[in-house]
Amino acid sequence: MPSPNILDLSRGWPAPSLLPAAALLRASQTVLTDPNLFVPALQYGDDAGYELLRIAIAEWLQEFFSTPWTTVGRICISGGASMALACILQVFTDPVYTQNVFLVTPTYFLAFKVFEDNGFTGKLKGVPEDAEGIDIEYLEQCLLAQDIASRNGFSQPPTGISRTPQRKLFRNIIYCVPTFSNPSTKSMSIRRRQQLVQIARDHDSLVIADDVYDHLRWAPHTSSRNESAPPVLPRLVDIDHEMGGGTQRPGADGFGNVVSNGSFSKIIGPGCRTGWTEATDSFTVELSQCGSTLSGGSPSQLTGVIVCQMLKEGALLRQLNEVMIPSLQRRHWLMRIAVQKYLIPQGASMSDSNGGYFIWITLPTPISAKDFTIRAASDEDVIVAPGDIFEVSSDKGGFRFDREIRLCFAWELEEALAVGVKSLGRVLESMLRDCQELEEHAKVTDVEIVDFAPAHFSGNRIRTTHL
Template identity: 40%
Template sequence: MSDPQTSSIASLQYGPDPGYSPLRSSLASWLSTCYQPQNTYPPHGFPTLTTAEQICVTGGASQNLANILQGYTDPGYTRCVWAVSPCYFLAVPIFEDAGFSTKNGKLKDVREGEDGEGVDLGELERGIREVEEGGKWPEKPVYKTPGPHRKCYKHIIYLVATSANPSGITTSLRRRHDLVQLARKYDALIISDDVYDFLQWPVLSSPSEASTSLPLTTPLPRLSDIDISLGPSSHDLALSAHYNRTRSPASGKPNDSTPNGQHHNDMADDLQDMQPLFPDHTIQDLHFGHAVSNGSFSKLLSPGLRTGWTHSTPAFAHGLSQTGSTRSGGAPSQYCAALIHEILSSGELERHLTEVVRPALQRRHALMLSTVKSILGPLGITCIEDNRTGPHRTADSPPLFGGYFLWLRLPDTLPFTAKEVAERALEEEQLVVSPGENAEVSGEGEGGEARVRFPKCMRVCFSWEEEGDLVEGVERLGAVIRRMVEESKEGEG
């Protein structure tokens, strides 16, 4: 630590609820540089100036997903969690722990559209309407009293908007805007795991073309950027109006004539107490919004740091910081947050990403992609090569990829599933691949099967194994599939 008299002492104490303040400031500055203003989508440009009050330091994306569900949902009031499918497989247990499962009908899948732009919004809206019209829902939370610092949303929409795990799809700018509008219409909260936004690169035709220095490819605006740029939604304004009804217009004091006056007056007093937290806002301007960006340093520095952040409206960030475990133990990862602040503010993080992480991932991706094409391509196996599709691309736009994974698809002509391939690969080649069923949101259909299924898909990872092992792994996978093809032909004969 560069200043042991101040930073080291502070880092060893209980942290402030929103997190280590120097990191919130340095992170806001860095994010503002990374997410440059996007003015390409009329009628709104999406200014991406991030402020410290929009940041809440977390214990990583996974821990924070659980915290968001703790603070902003109620299983008796929140209708459903809608998970874009194929889904990050370890998100499902987090939803289940929060009371949203396929068994109780509160965890549902929604497919990615065939246009390559991201979630199928038509399917999502039809599903939300069916749920809203299919039951008599309570008007307020049943099991929780979120109070003035938080609210409970009617729906949760979960996705990985950039370089989705596992499909590799990046949600287009147009689709992001429309998704935010949908969330604002139905009082939904979008939770986007934005863990790969800074890990994108131009696709290479050969690993030998890999760069030794790879500056940031400016990511698309976060869903939270788009939501904030649109201002308060009708649901936010209704909450503000409710607050205003509890205050006397002349004095600003509690209005004792308000129905159920004591409850509303207490809420109004609590809201007034929040004012010093947001000096640049009036109480009437405070709104929770409908999107939160869930970031992490796990993919940028090290997963062992267990440190991440959220970007949202200031009110949402403050509410998240009031999660019970955070208030009791202080901000998570306080010491690691202080270390990361030093790395970030010194410029070492950006240097590390530019000179080490992105070049390595670009080279590894090119190596695995070329091997997949040469070894698995003749078998009819395909994968997404460019994850920046959609109307924001132009004829001159270079193909881009990002993340950690390739999502392989077996042709329908092969008489076996990806699960069968994975089982044979493990048994015969000691090779681990993840079959598509792992990315299904299970339990939707009759008998417990998923509604959206991926029997012909599998996920392979190019970020973990040594580069030579990546080639060997694809070769061994190809050998397994060829044996299975030959066996199927012999069976037919």
């Protein structure tokens, strides 16, 4: 529960009021009183997951994204997006054969450890964003440089690695959140998505797309019922299916170059630990053969059956359309208004989006986000996420976010959002005043030493500044 004394604008969780406990209770009662449901729910699950849930997810995604090709064979159930990421890396990469992991930066910082646990310490490289999303030219330059190094013998595939038609390994991984990215909140343009898929094809790369916010979109203002939500953009996995002959084009191996990583964590609740991946049938079969799945059965079997019941009853759509989206829209708007009132006039700027969980703030020069975070906590009991935690820190010479902070509008009480941002405004005002006083003090204490030396130095000056 939110603390009565501390406002936490860093936590990317849904507020307790958004959790569908009643709907979960009804679905659980249905499942646990029907042997046709509770027997499979409490047994080991199929490798790719509970089939009725896979069917229900496929139908839901078909309707939302207008993708008739989203069929049950493309869906694999996971224990959430983080577990799916780990399993994808276990199955489709090798820490020696796979050369690099490229992450759109600023990036979801808790993904770093997942990559490092799978052997990619020292191989993580940040790729910046521009107005359309991932900087495609920068990414291509990195991949071309790697290709040249490989041809020159600096990065040859090791011997002894099993690469068969049944064991697909990718040379590069590209990780991104294409829609309402965490933390920048940007959404890739359609053109940029097409370019990214083509580059992945050209360089034997797998794009792992965290598609966890696509369903959380709304109109830009709460005051008008005539405004519509932003259009549903085609996912990268859909572009891979359709573009240029799709995943079955001549010369392709049928695995594709994109996997969509979805989760119910932001819709139902993170404790649900149920998610799904969508990719080609061949990719899905291979992923379902991950060792932990073969041993333990499908992850999230019991919860998956309960979620399936929610989908069948229409409870999930009601949760989205009647609870999550209206509440998040209000929260987003309340926080934006507060930022415009208390931070923008002082020189800050903010991201522009209408979905997800976050707002990305750039503080005015010369304010340090790290110092601002410390002052906000100590002076106002407000917690924010500083930009440096979203940097690929192991990428030496990589991209830095010294003046950025991330604010989450999903966790705290609605009435607390403006209060928290107003407090941040006081912190910013105080820090800017401190900077101004230091600057004025420096001007006052500037000492000009003129004609301090013999005659032949009489035209020289030395300025010393005491700070």
